[in-house]
Amino acid sequence: MLGKPTCPLFSGAWEHPGETMSDTTIKQYARTEERPTDNRESEETHRCPECEGHLITDEEHAETVCRDCGLVVEADAVDRGPEWRAFDSAERDSKSRVGAPTTKMMHDKGLSTNIGWQNRDAYGKSLSSNQRRQMQRLRTWNERFRTRDSKERNLKQALGEIDRMASALGLPKAVRETASVIYRRALDEDLLPGRSIEGVATASLYAAARQMGTPRSLDEFTAVSRVDKMEMTRTYRYVVRELKLEVQPADPEQYVPRFVSRLDLGDEVEREARSLLRGAKEASITSGKSPVGLAAAAVYAAALLTNQKVTQSEVGNVADISEVTIRNRYKELLDVDHGELFE
DNA sequence: ATGGTTTTTACTGCGTC
């Protein structure tokens, strides 16, 4: 190894930028530490700004006070320097405990063993062919262990996350299992690098919920997921595309039972809402409209038709849809109904 | 980036309790 030590991962300096002390800081510290008891000099340079009196350092209260007038010149004199001293760069290297930078991009924070690719020993000499073969085998196995370990940790965390979200959203077990299958595939196809585990986990669950016919809206997901909407939709699109998942657009009817039960409405309403939605689908006025809005409007309209009292805002609340949208949709739904009656 | 579509926000007027 020649020259300055550099980090093999980042091929930069070892130090974290901004975290190490500058040379001047160290020099300053070293100087004061060198003569901590030489108070003649410090008395000469440190005079009370008020009365020019002598300053005393009160160790107990971490203050610097004037002996004559009692003025507190400097409070909170906490020593934030290192507890070791260094007088030259060699000593600094040997005493500094600042290590390689860690990174959250790798599951092991970049701390796992890394076997260099050069076929050289620690002194820079070439290895014999025998040694070279041996090193190659070591590399292979190290890599195998490292990636297997990495994937397992990754999976463990993701599955925990999927479980958490699924139970928060009241999704059945089958959906979780589908989600974990999707996640595993994503992992196997190396879709993870550059994306967060949370994001892919959320996307997997979202896709699974839709595939299993128990969709939850994006808003519901963002409420329980740790990733924001943008990342989630982006990751979702990506996962669906890469894994070629077949996810058909959510059917509004699938939201109906949930809204009905949350509003404490009867089966009658549910049936009516479903039939309204079917009628709307026939008339093809559903395309381009948000399924959630459609479902909410259908539930509202159905309640109206069956003389059950629900307000638009109540439906809007459970469905996370604005009243305006409910109004617009349910008008259209009823129009269809009438039109069919007259034709 | 852009343009078209959908949804939301904010505001208004009307009728009812």
Next chain:
DNA sequence: GACGCGGTAAAAACCAT
């Protein structure tokens, strides 16, 4: 007067290009 409802214009969000 508060509430539910209906409507509108403008803003914002969304989506394909």
